[in-house]
Amino acid sequence: MTERPLFYELLPATLGDLSQLNALEKACFPLDAWPLIEQIAALTFPATIRIKAEHKGRLIGFVGGDIRRAHQTGWITTLAVLPEYRRLGIGEALLRAGEQALRMPLVKLSVRRTNLEAQLLYLKNGYHKVETWRRYYEGGEDAIVMEKDMPAFKL
Numbered sequence: 001m002t003e004r005p006l007f008y009e010l011l012p013a014t015l016g017d018l019s020q021l022n023a024l025e026k027a028c029f030p031l032d033a034w035p036l037i038e039q040i041a042a043l044t045f046p047a048t049i050r051i052k053a054e055h056k057g058r059l060i061g062f063v064g065g066d067i068r069r070a071h072q073t074g075w076i077t078t079l080a081v082l083p084e085y086r087r088l089g090i091g092e093a094l095l096r097a098g099e100q101a102l103r104m105p106l107v108k109l110s111v112r113r114t115n116l117e118a119q120l121l122y123l124k125n126g127y128h129k130v131e132t133w134r135r136y137y138e139g140g141e142d143a144i145v146m147e148k149d150m151p152a153f154k155l
């Protein structure tokens with residue numbers, strides 16, 4: 001029997017998604033889920049991008065990012081997919097949609113040193129390691145900073 005592909009949509013996220021975003025954060029980031037105030041900022045602040053993956057009205061994934069125009073850089077600030085919807089290509093689709101929405105010639109992000117799943121996703125999508133921030137995360141874990149050139153958005 002062949003499995004049917006999952007139908008989901010990538011849509012702009014809004015403040016109305018706050019409670020579902022909060023549930024996603026808790027499910028995906030047990031050590032350092034964003035506090036509610038940061039989630040509200042991610043859903044409302046200017047110079048940020050926010051895209052959700054939705055399946056049958058349920059928020060199953062989210063990507064957020066900051067546009068730092070002065071540095072011509074976009075930062076992917078969060079990326080998450082609910083555990084039961086992983087390895088279906090949704091994380092990759094959100095990442096690509098986030099990069100396009102940022103519209104910056106350079107995209108950067110940070111990831112926990114031990115988060116190999118996410119690092120594999122970023123390597124597969126053209127990111128490379130540029131530096132390490134020692135003891136950056138809650139619990140003292142290092143951050144690996146990765147970046148990717150986006151030639152389509154060079155001035």
Ligand SMILES: CC(C)(COP(=O)(O)OP(=O)(O)OC[C@H]1O[C@@H](n2cnc3c(N)ncnc32)[C@H](O)[C@@H]1OP(=O)(O)O)[C@@H](O)C(=O)NCCC(=O)NCCS
Binds near residue numbers: 121
């Ligand atoms: C990282 C995360 C967003 C990936 O989402 P996803 O929808 O499962 O990812 P995709 O299905 O698009 O995977 C794309 C590629 O990433 C890599 N990858 C993703 N998860 C992987 C895993 N568990 N093991 C190995 N490779 C993995 C693979 O190269 C995969 O391509 P393939 O399926 O063709 O082999 C998801 O695991 C997650 O939400 N994790 C918890 C939150 C988190 O760590 N976010 C990143 C913070 S920096």
